[in-house]
Amino acid sequence: MTHIHIHIPAREGRAFAVAAGQSFRVIDAEGAQVADLFAFVADTTGEWLSAEHTRVALGRLFPRVGEGWCTNLRRPILTFIADDSPGVHDMLCAACSPSRYALLGVRGHHASCEENLRGAMTDLGRRDVVVPQPVNLFENNPILPDGALGIEPAPTRPGDSVTLRAELDVIVVVTACPQDITALCGGVPSSIDIELLTT
Amino acid sequence: MTHIHIHIPAREGRAFAVAAGQSFRVIDAEGAQVADLFAFVADTTGEWLSAEHTRVALGRLFPRVGEGWCTNLRRPILTFIADDSPGVHDMLCAACSPSRYALLGVRGHHASCEENLRGAMTDLGRRDVVVPQPVNLFENNPILPDGALGIEPAPTRPGDSVTLRAELDVIVVVTACPQDITALCGGVPSSIDIELLTT
Numbered sequence: 001m002t003h004i005h006i007h008i009p010a011r012e013g014r015a016f017a018v019a020a021g022q023s024f025r026v027i028d029a030e031g032a033q034v035a036d037l038f039a040f041v042a043d044t045t046g047e048w049l050s051a052e053h054t055r056v057a058l059g060r061l062f063p064r065v066g067e068g069w070c071t072n073l074r075r076p077i078l079t080f081i082a083d084d085s086p087g088v089h090d091m092l093c094a095a096c097s098p099s100r101y102a103l104l105g106v107r108g109h110h111a112s113c114e115e116n117l118r119g120a121m122t123d124l125g126r127r128d129v130v131v132p133q134p135v136n137l138f139e140n141n142p143i144l145p146d147g148a149l150g151i152e153p154a155p156t157r158p159g160d161s162v163t164l165r166a167e168l169d170v171i172v173v174v175t176a177c178p179q180d181i182t183a184l185c186g187g188v189p190s191s192i193d194i195e196l197l198t199t
Numbered sequence: 200m201t202h203i204h205i206h207i208p209a210r211e212g213r214a215f216a217v218a219a220g221q222s223f224r225v226i227d228a229e230g231a232q233v234a235d236l237f238a239f240v241a242d243t244t245g246e247w248l249s250a251e252h253t254r255v256a257l258g259r260l261f262p263r264v265g266e267g268w269c270t271n272l273r274r275p276i277l278t279f280i281a282d283d284s285p286g287v288h289d290m291l292c293a294a295c296s297p298s299r300y301a302l303l304g305v306r307g308h309h310a311s312c313e314e315n316l317r318g319a320m321t322d323l324g325r326r327d328v329v330v331p332q333p334v335n336l337f338e339n340n341p342i343l344p345d346g347a348l349g350i351e352p353a354p355t356r357p358g359d360s361v362t363l364r365a366e367l368d369v370i371v372v373v374t375a376c377p378q379d380i381t382a383l384c385g386g387v388p389s390s391i392d393i394e395l396l397t398t
Contacts, residue, residue: 053293056293056299059350060346061348094255097272103256149255149258
């Protein structure tokens, strides 16, 4: 087994192709870092990993190892094959975006997962991409007793990872979330590493 | 105050324009009926009511009366001004679609909220519409202690309603959910009425 390594600096995003059957690891390099993950079916512009369809398919709010995630056409797209982390992930919250930071009081430009996604897809020639709700690896949004959604720091330590297998030929986009206003990334956004596993 | 009335037969959907400041009621005419609700900003194709952005804005999983819902650009789009129903609504689950019924074992065509949405928007000349995750009025998807999402019949009685106010000029689409395989609509899909309130 050989590995192709992709480093995603803090606050940035990267797109990479994963063939059906191929697996990849998303590694929280420095700890307490959220990785927003998107996946698009490679040969079409109309099908992508969909959190809202995956919630229905799984009958659950949060992903668990061993389960499959599906597209907006309800086809299996990624399987969550290993979880070497505390097991806390989110699939309820929209990616951060310029409007999110404006509402949080930021003036001027602030990097965001939505802009990272658009940039990474534009680099591949896919403009006007739909922005699906991502699966937010390592993100800790606990459901409180009154039905509120909490925002807690990611509980990951350096080197924690999840491993996913592609069930279709996909373009995956991972962004190292630039959130430094809320506690989500422990206050200090840091980097994410990707290992593409080639058997 | 005058009313414009729109009847939505069982298993069908309708689109209607609502001006900023105008309110409308969504009425469960016969009881135990889910109404999938979508809203698109009228003068653009790129902005719509977004459940995933609304969850973040509210910090909650389910909508409550008095709160505002927002777009994918996080602008207020609808305000939930009255709830004359048991108060159970969903904003976690994708609209039913042909793939949902295929996976539930249906052979051949089955009406769906996604197709109802596409049809209603096509009638207005808006093809290739993005299918956002709807707010599912009266839909009862309780969160179970183990984190699973339940599917229970809508608890509404005939005449129960919610009232929403548009904060932008919008096209609203409401579909009387055709779900008759799960318990969601009590097994028998029925009709929805809309009252557009004109002051």
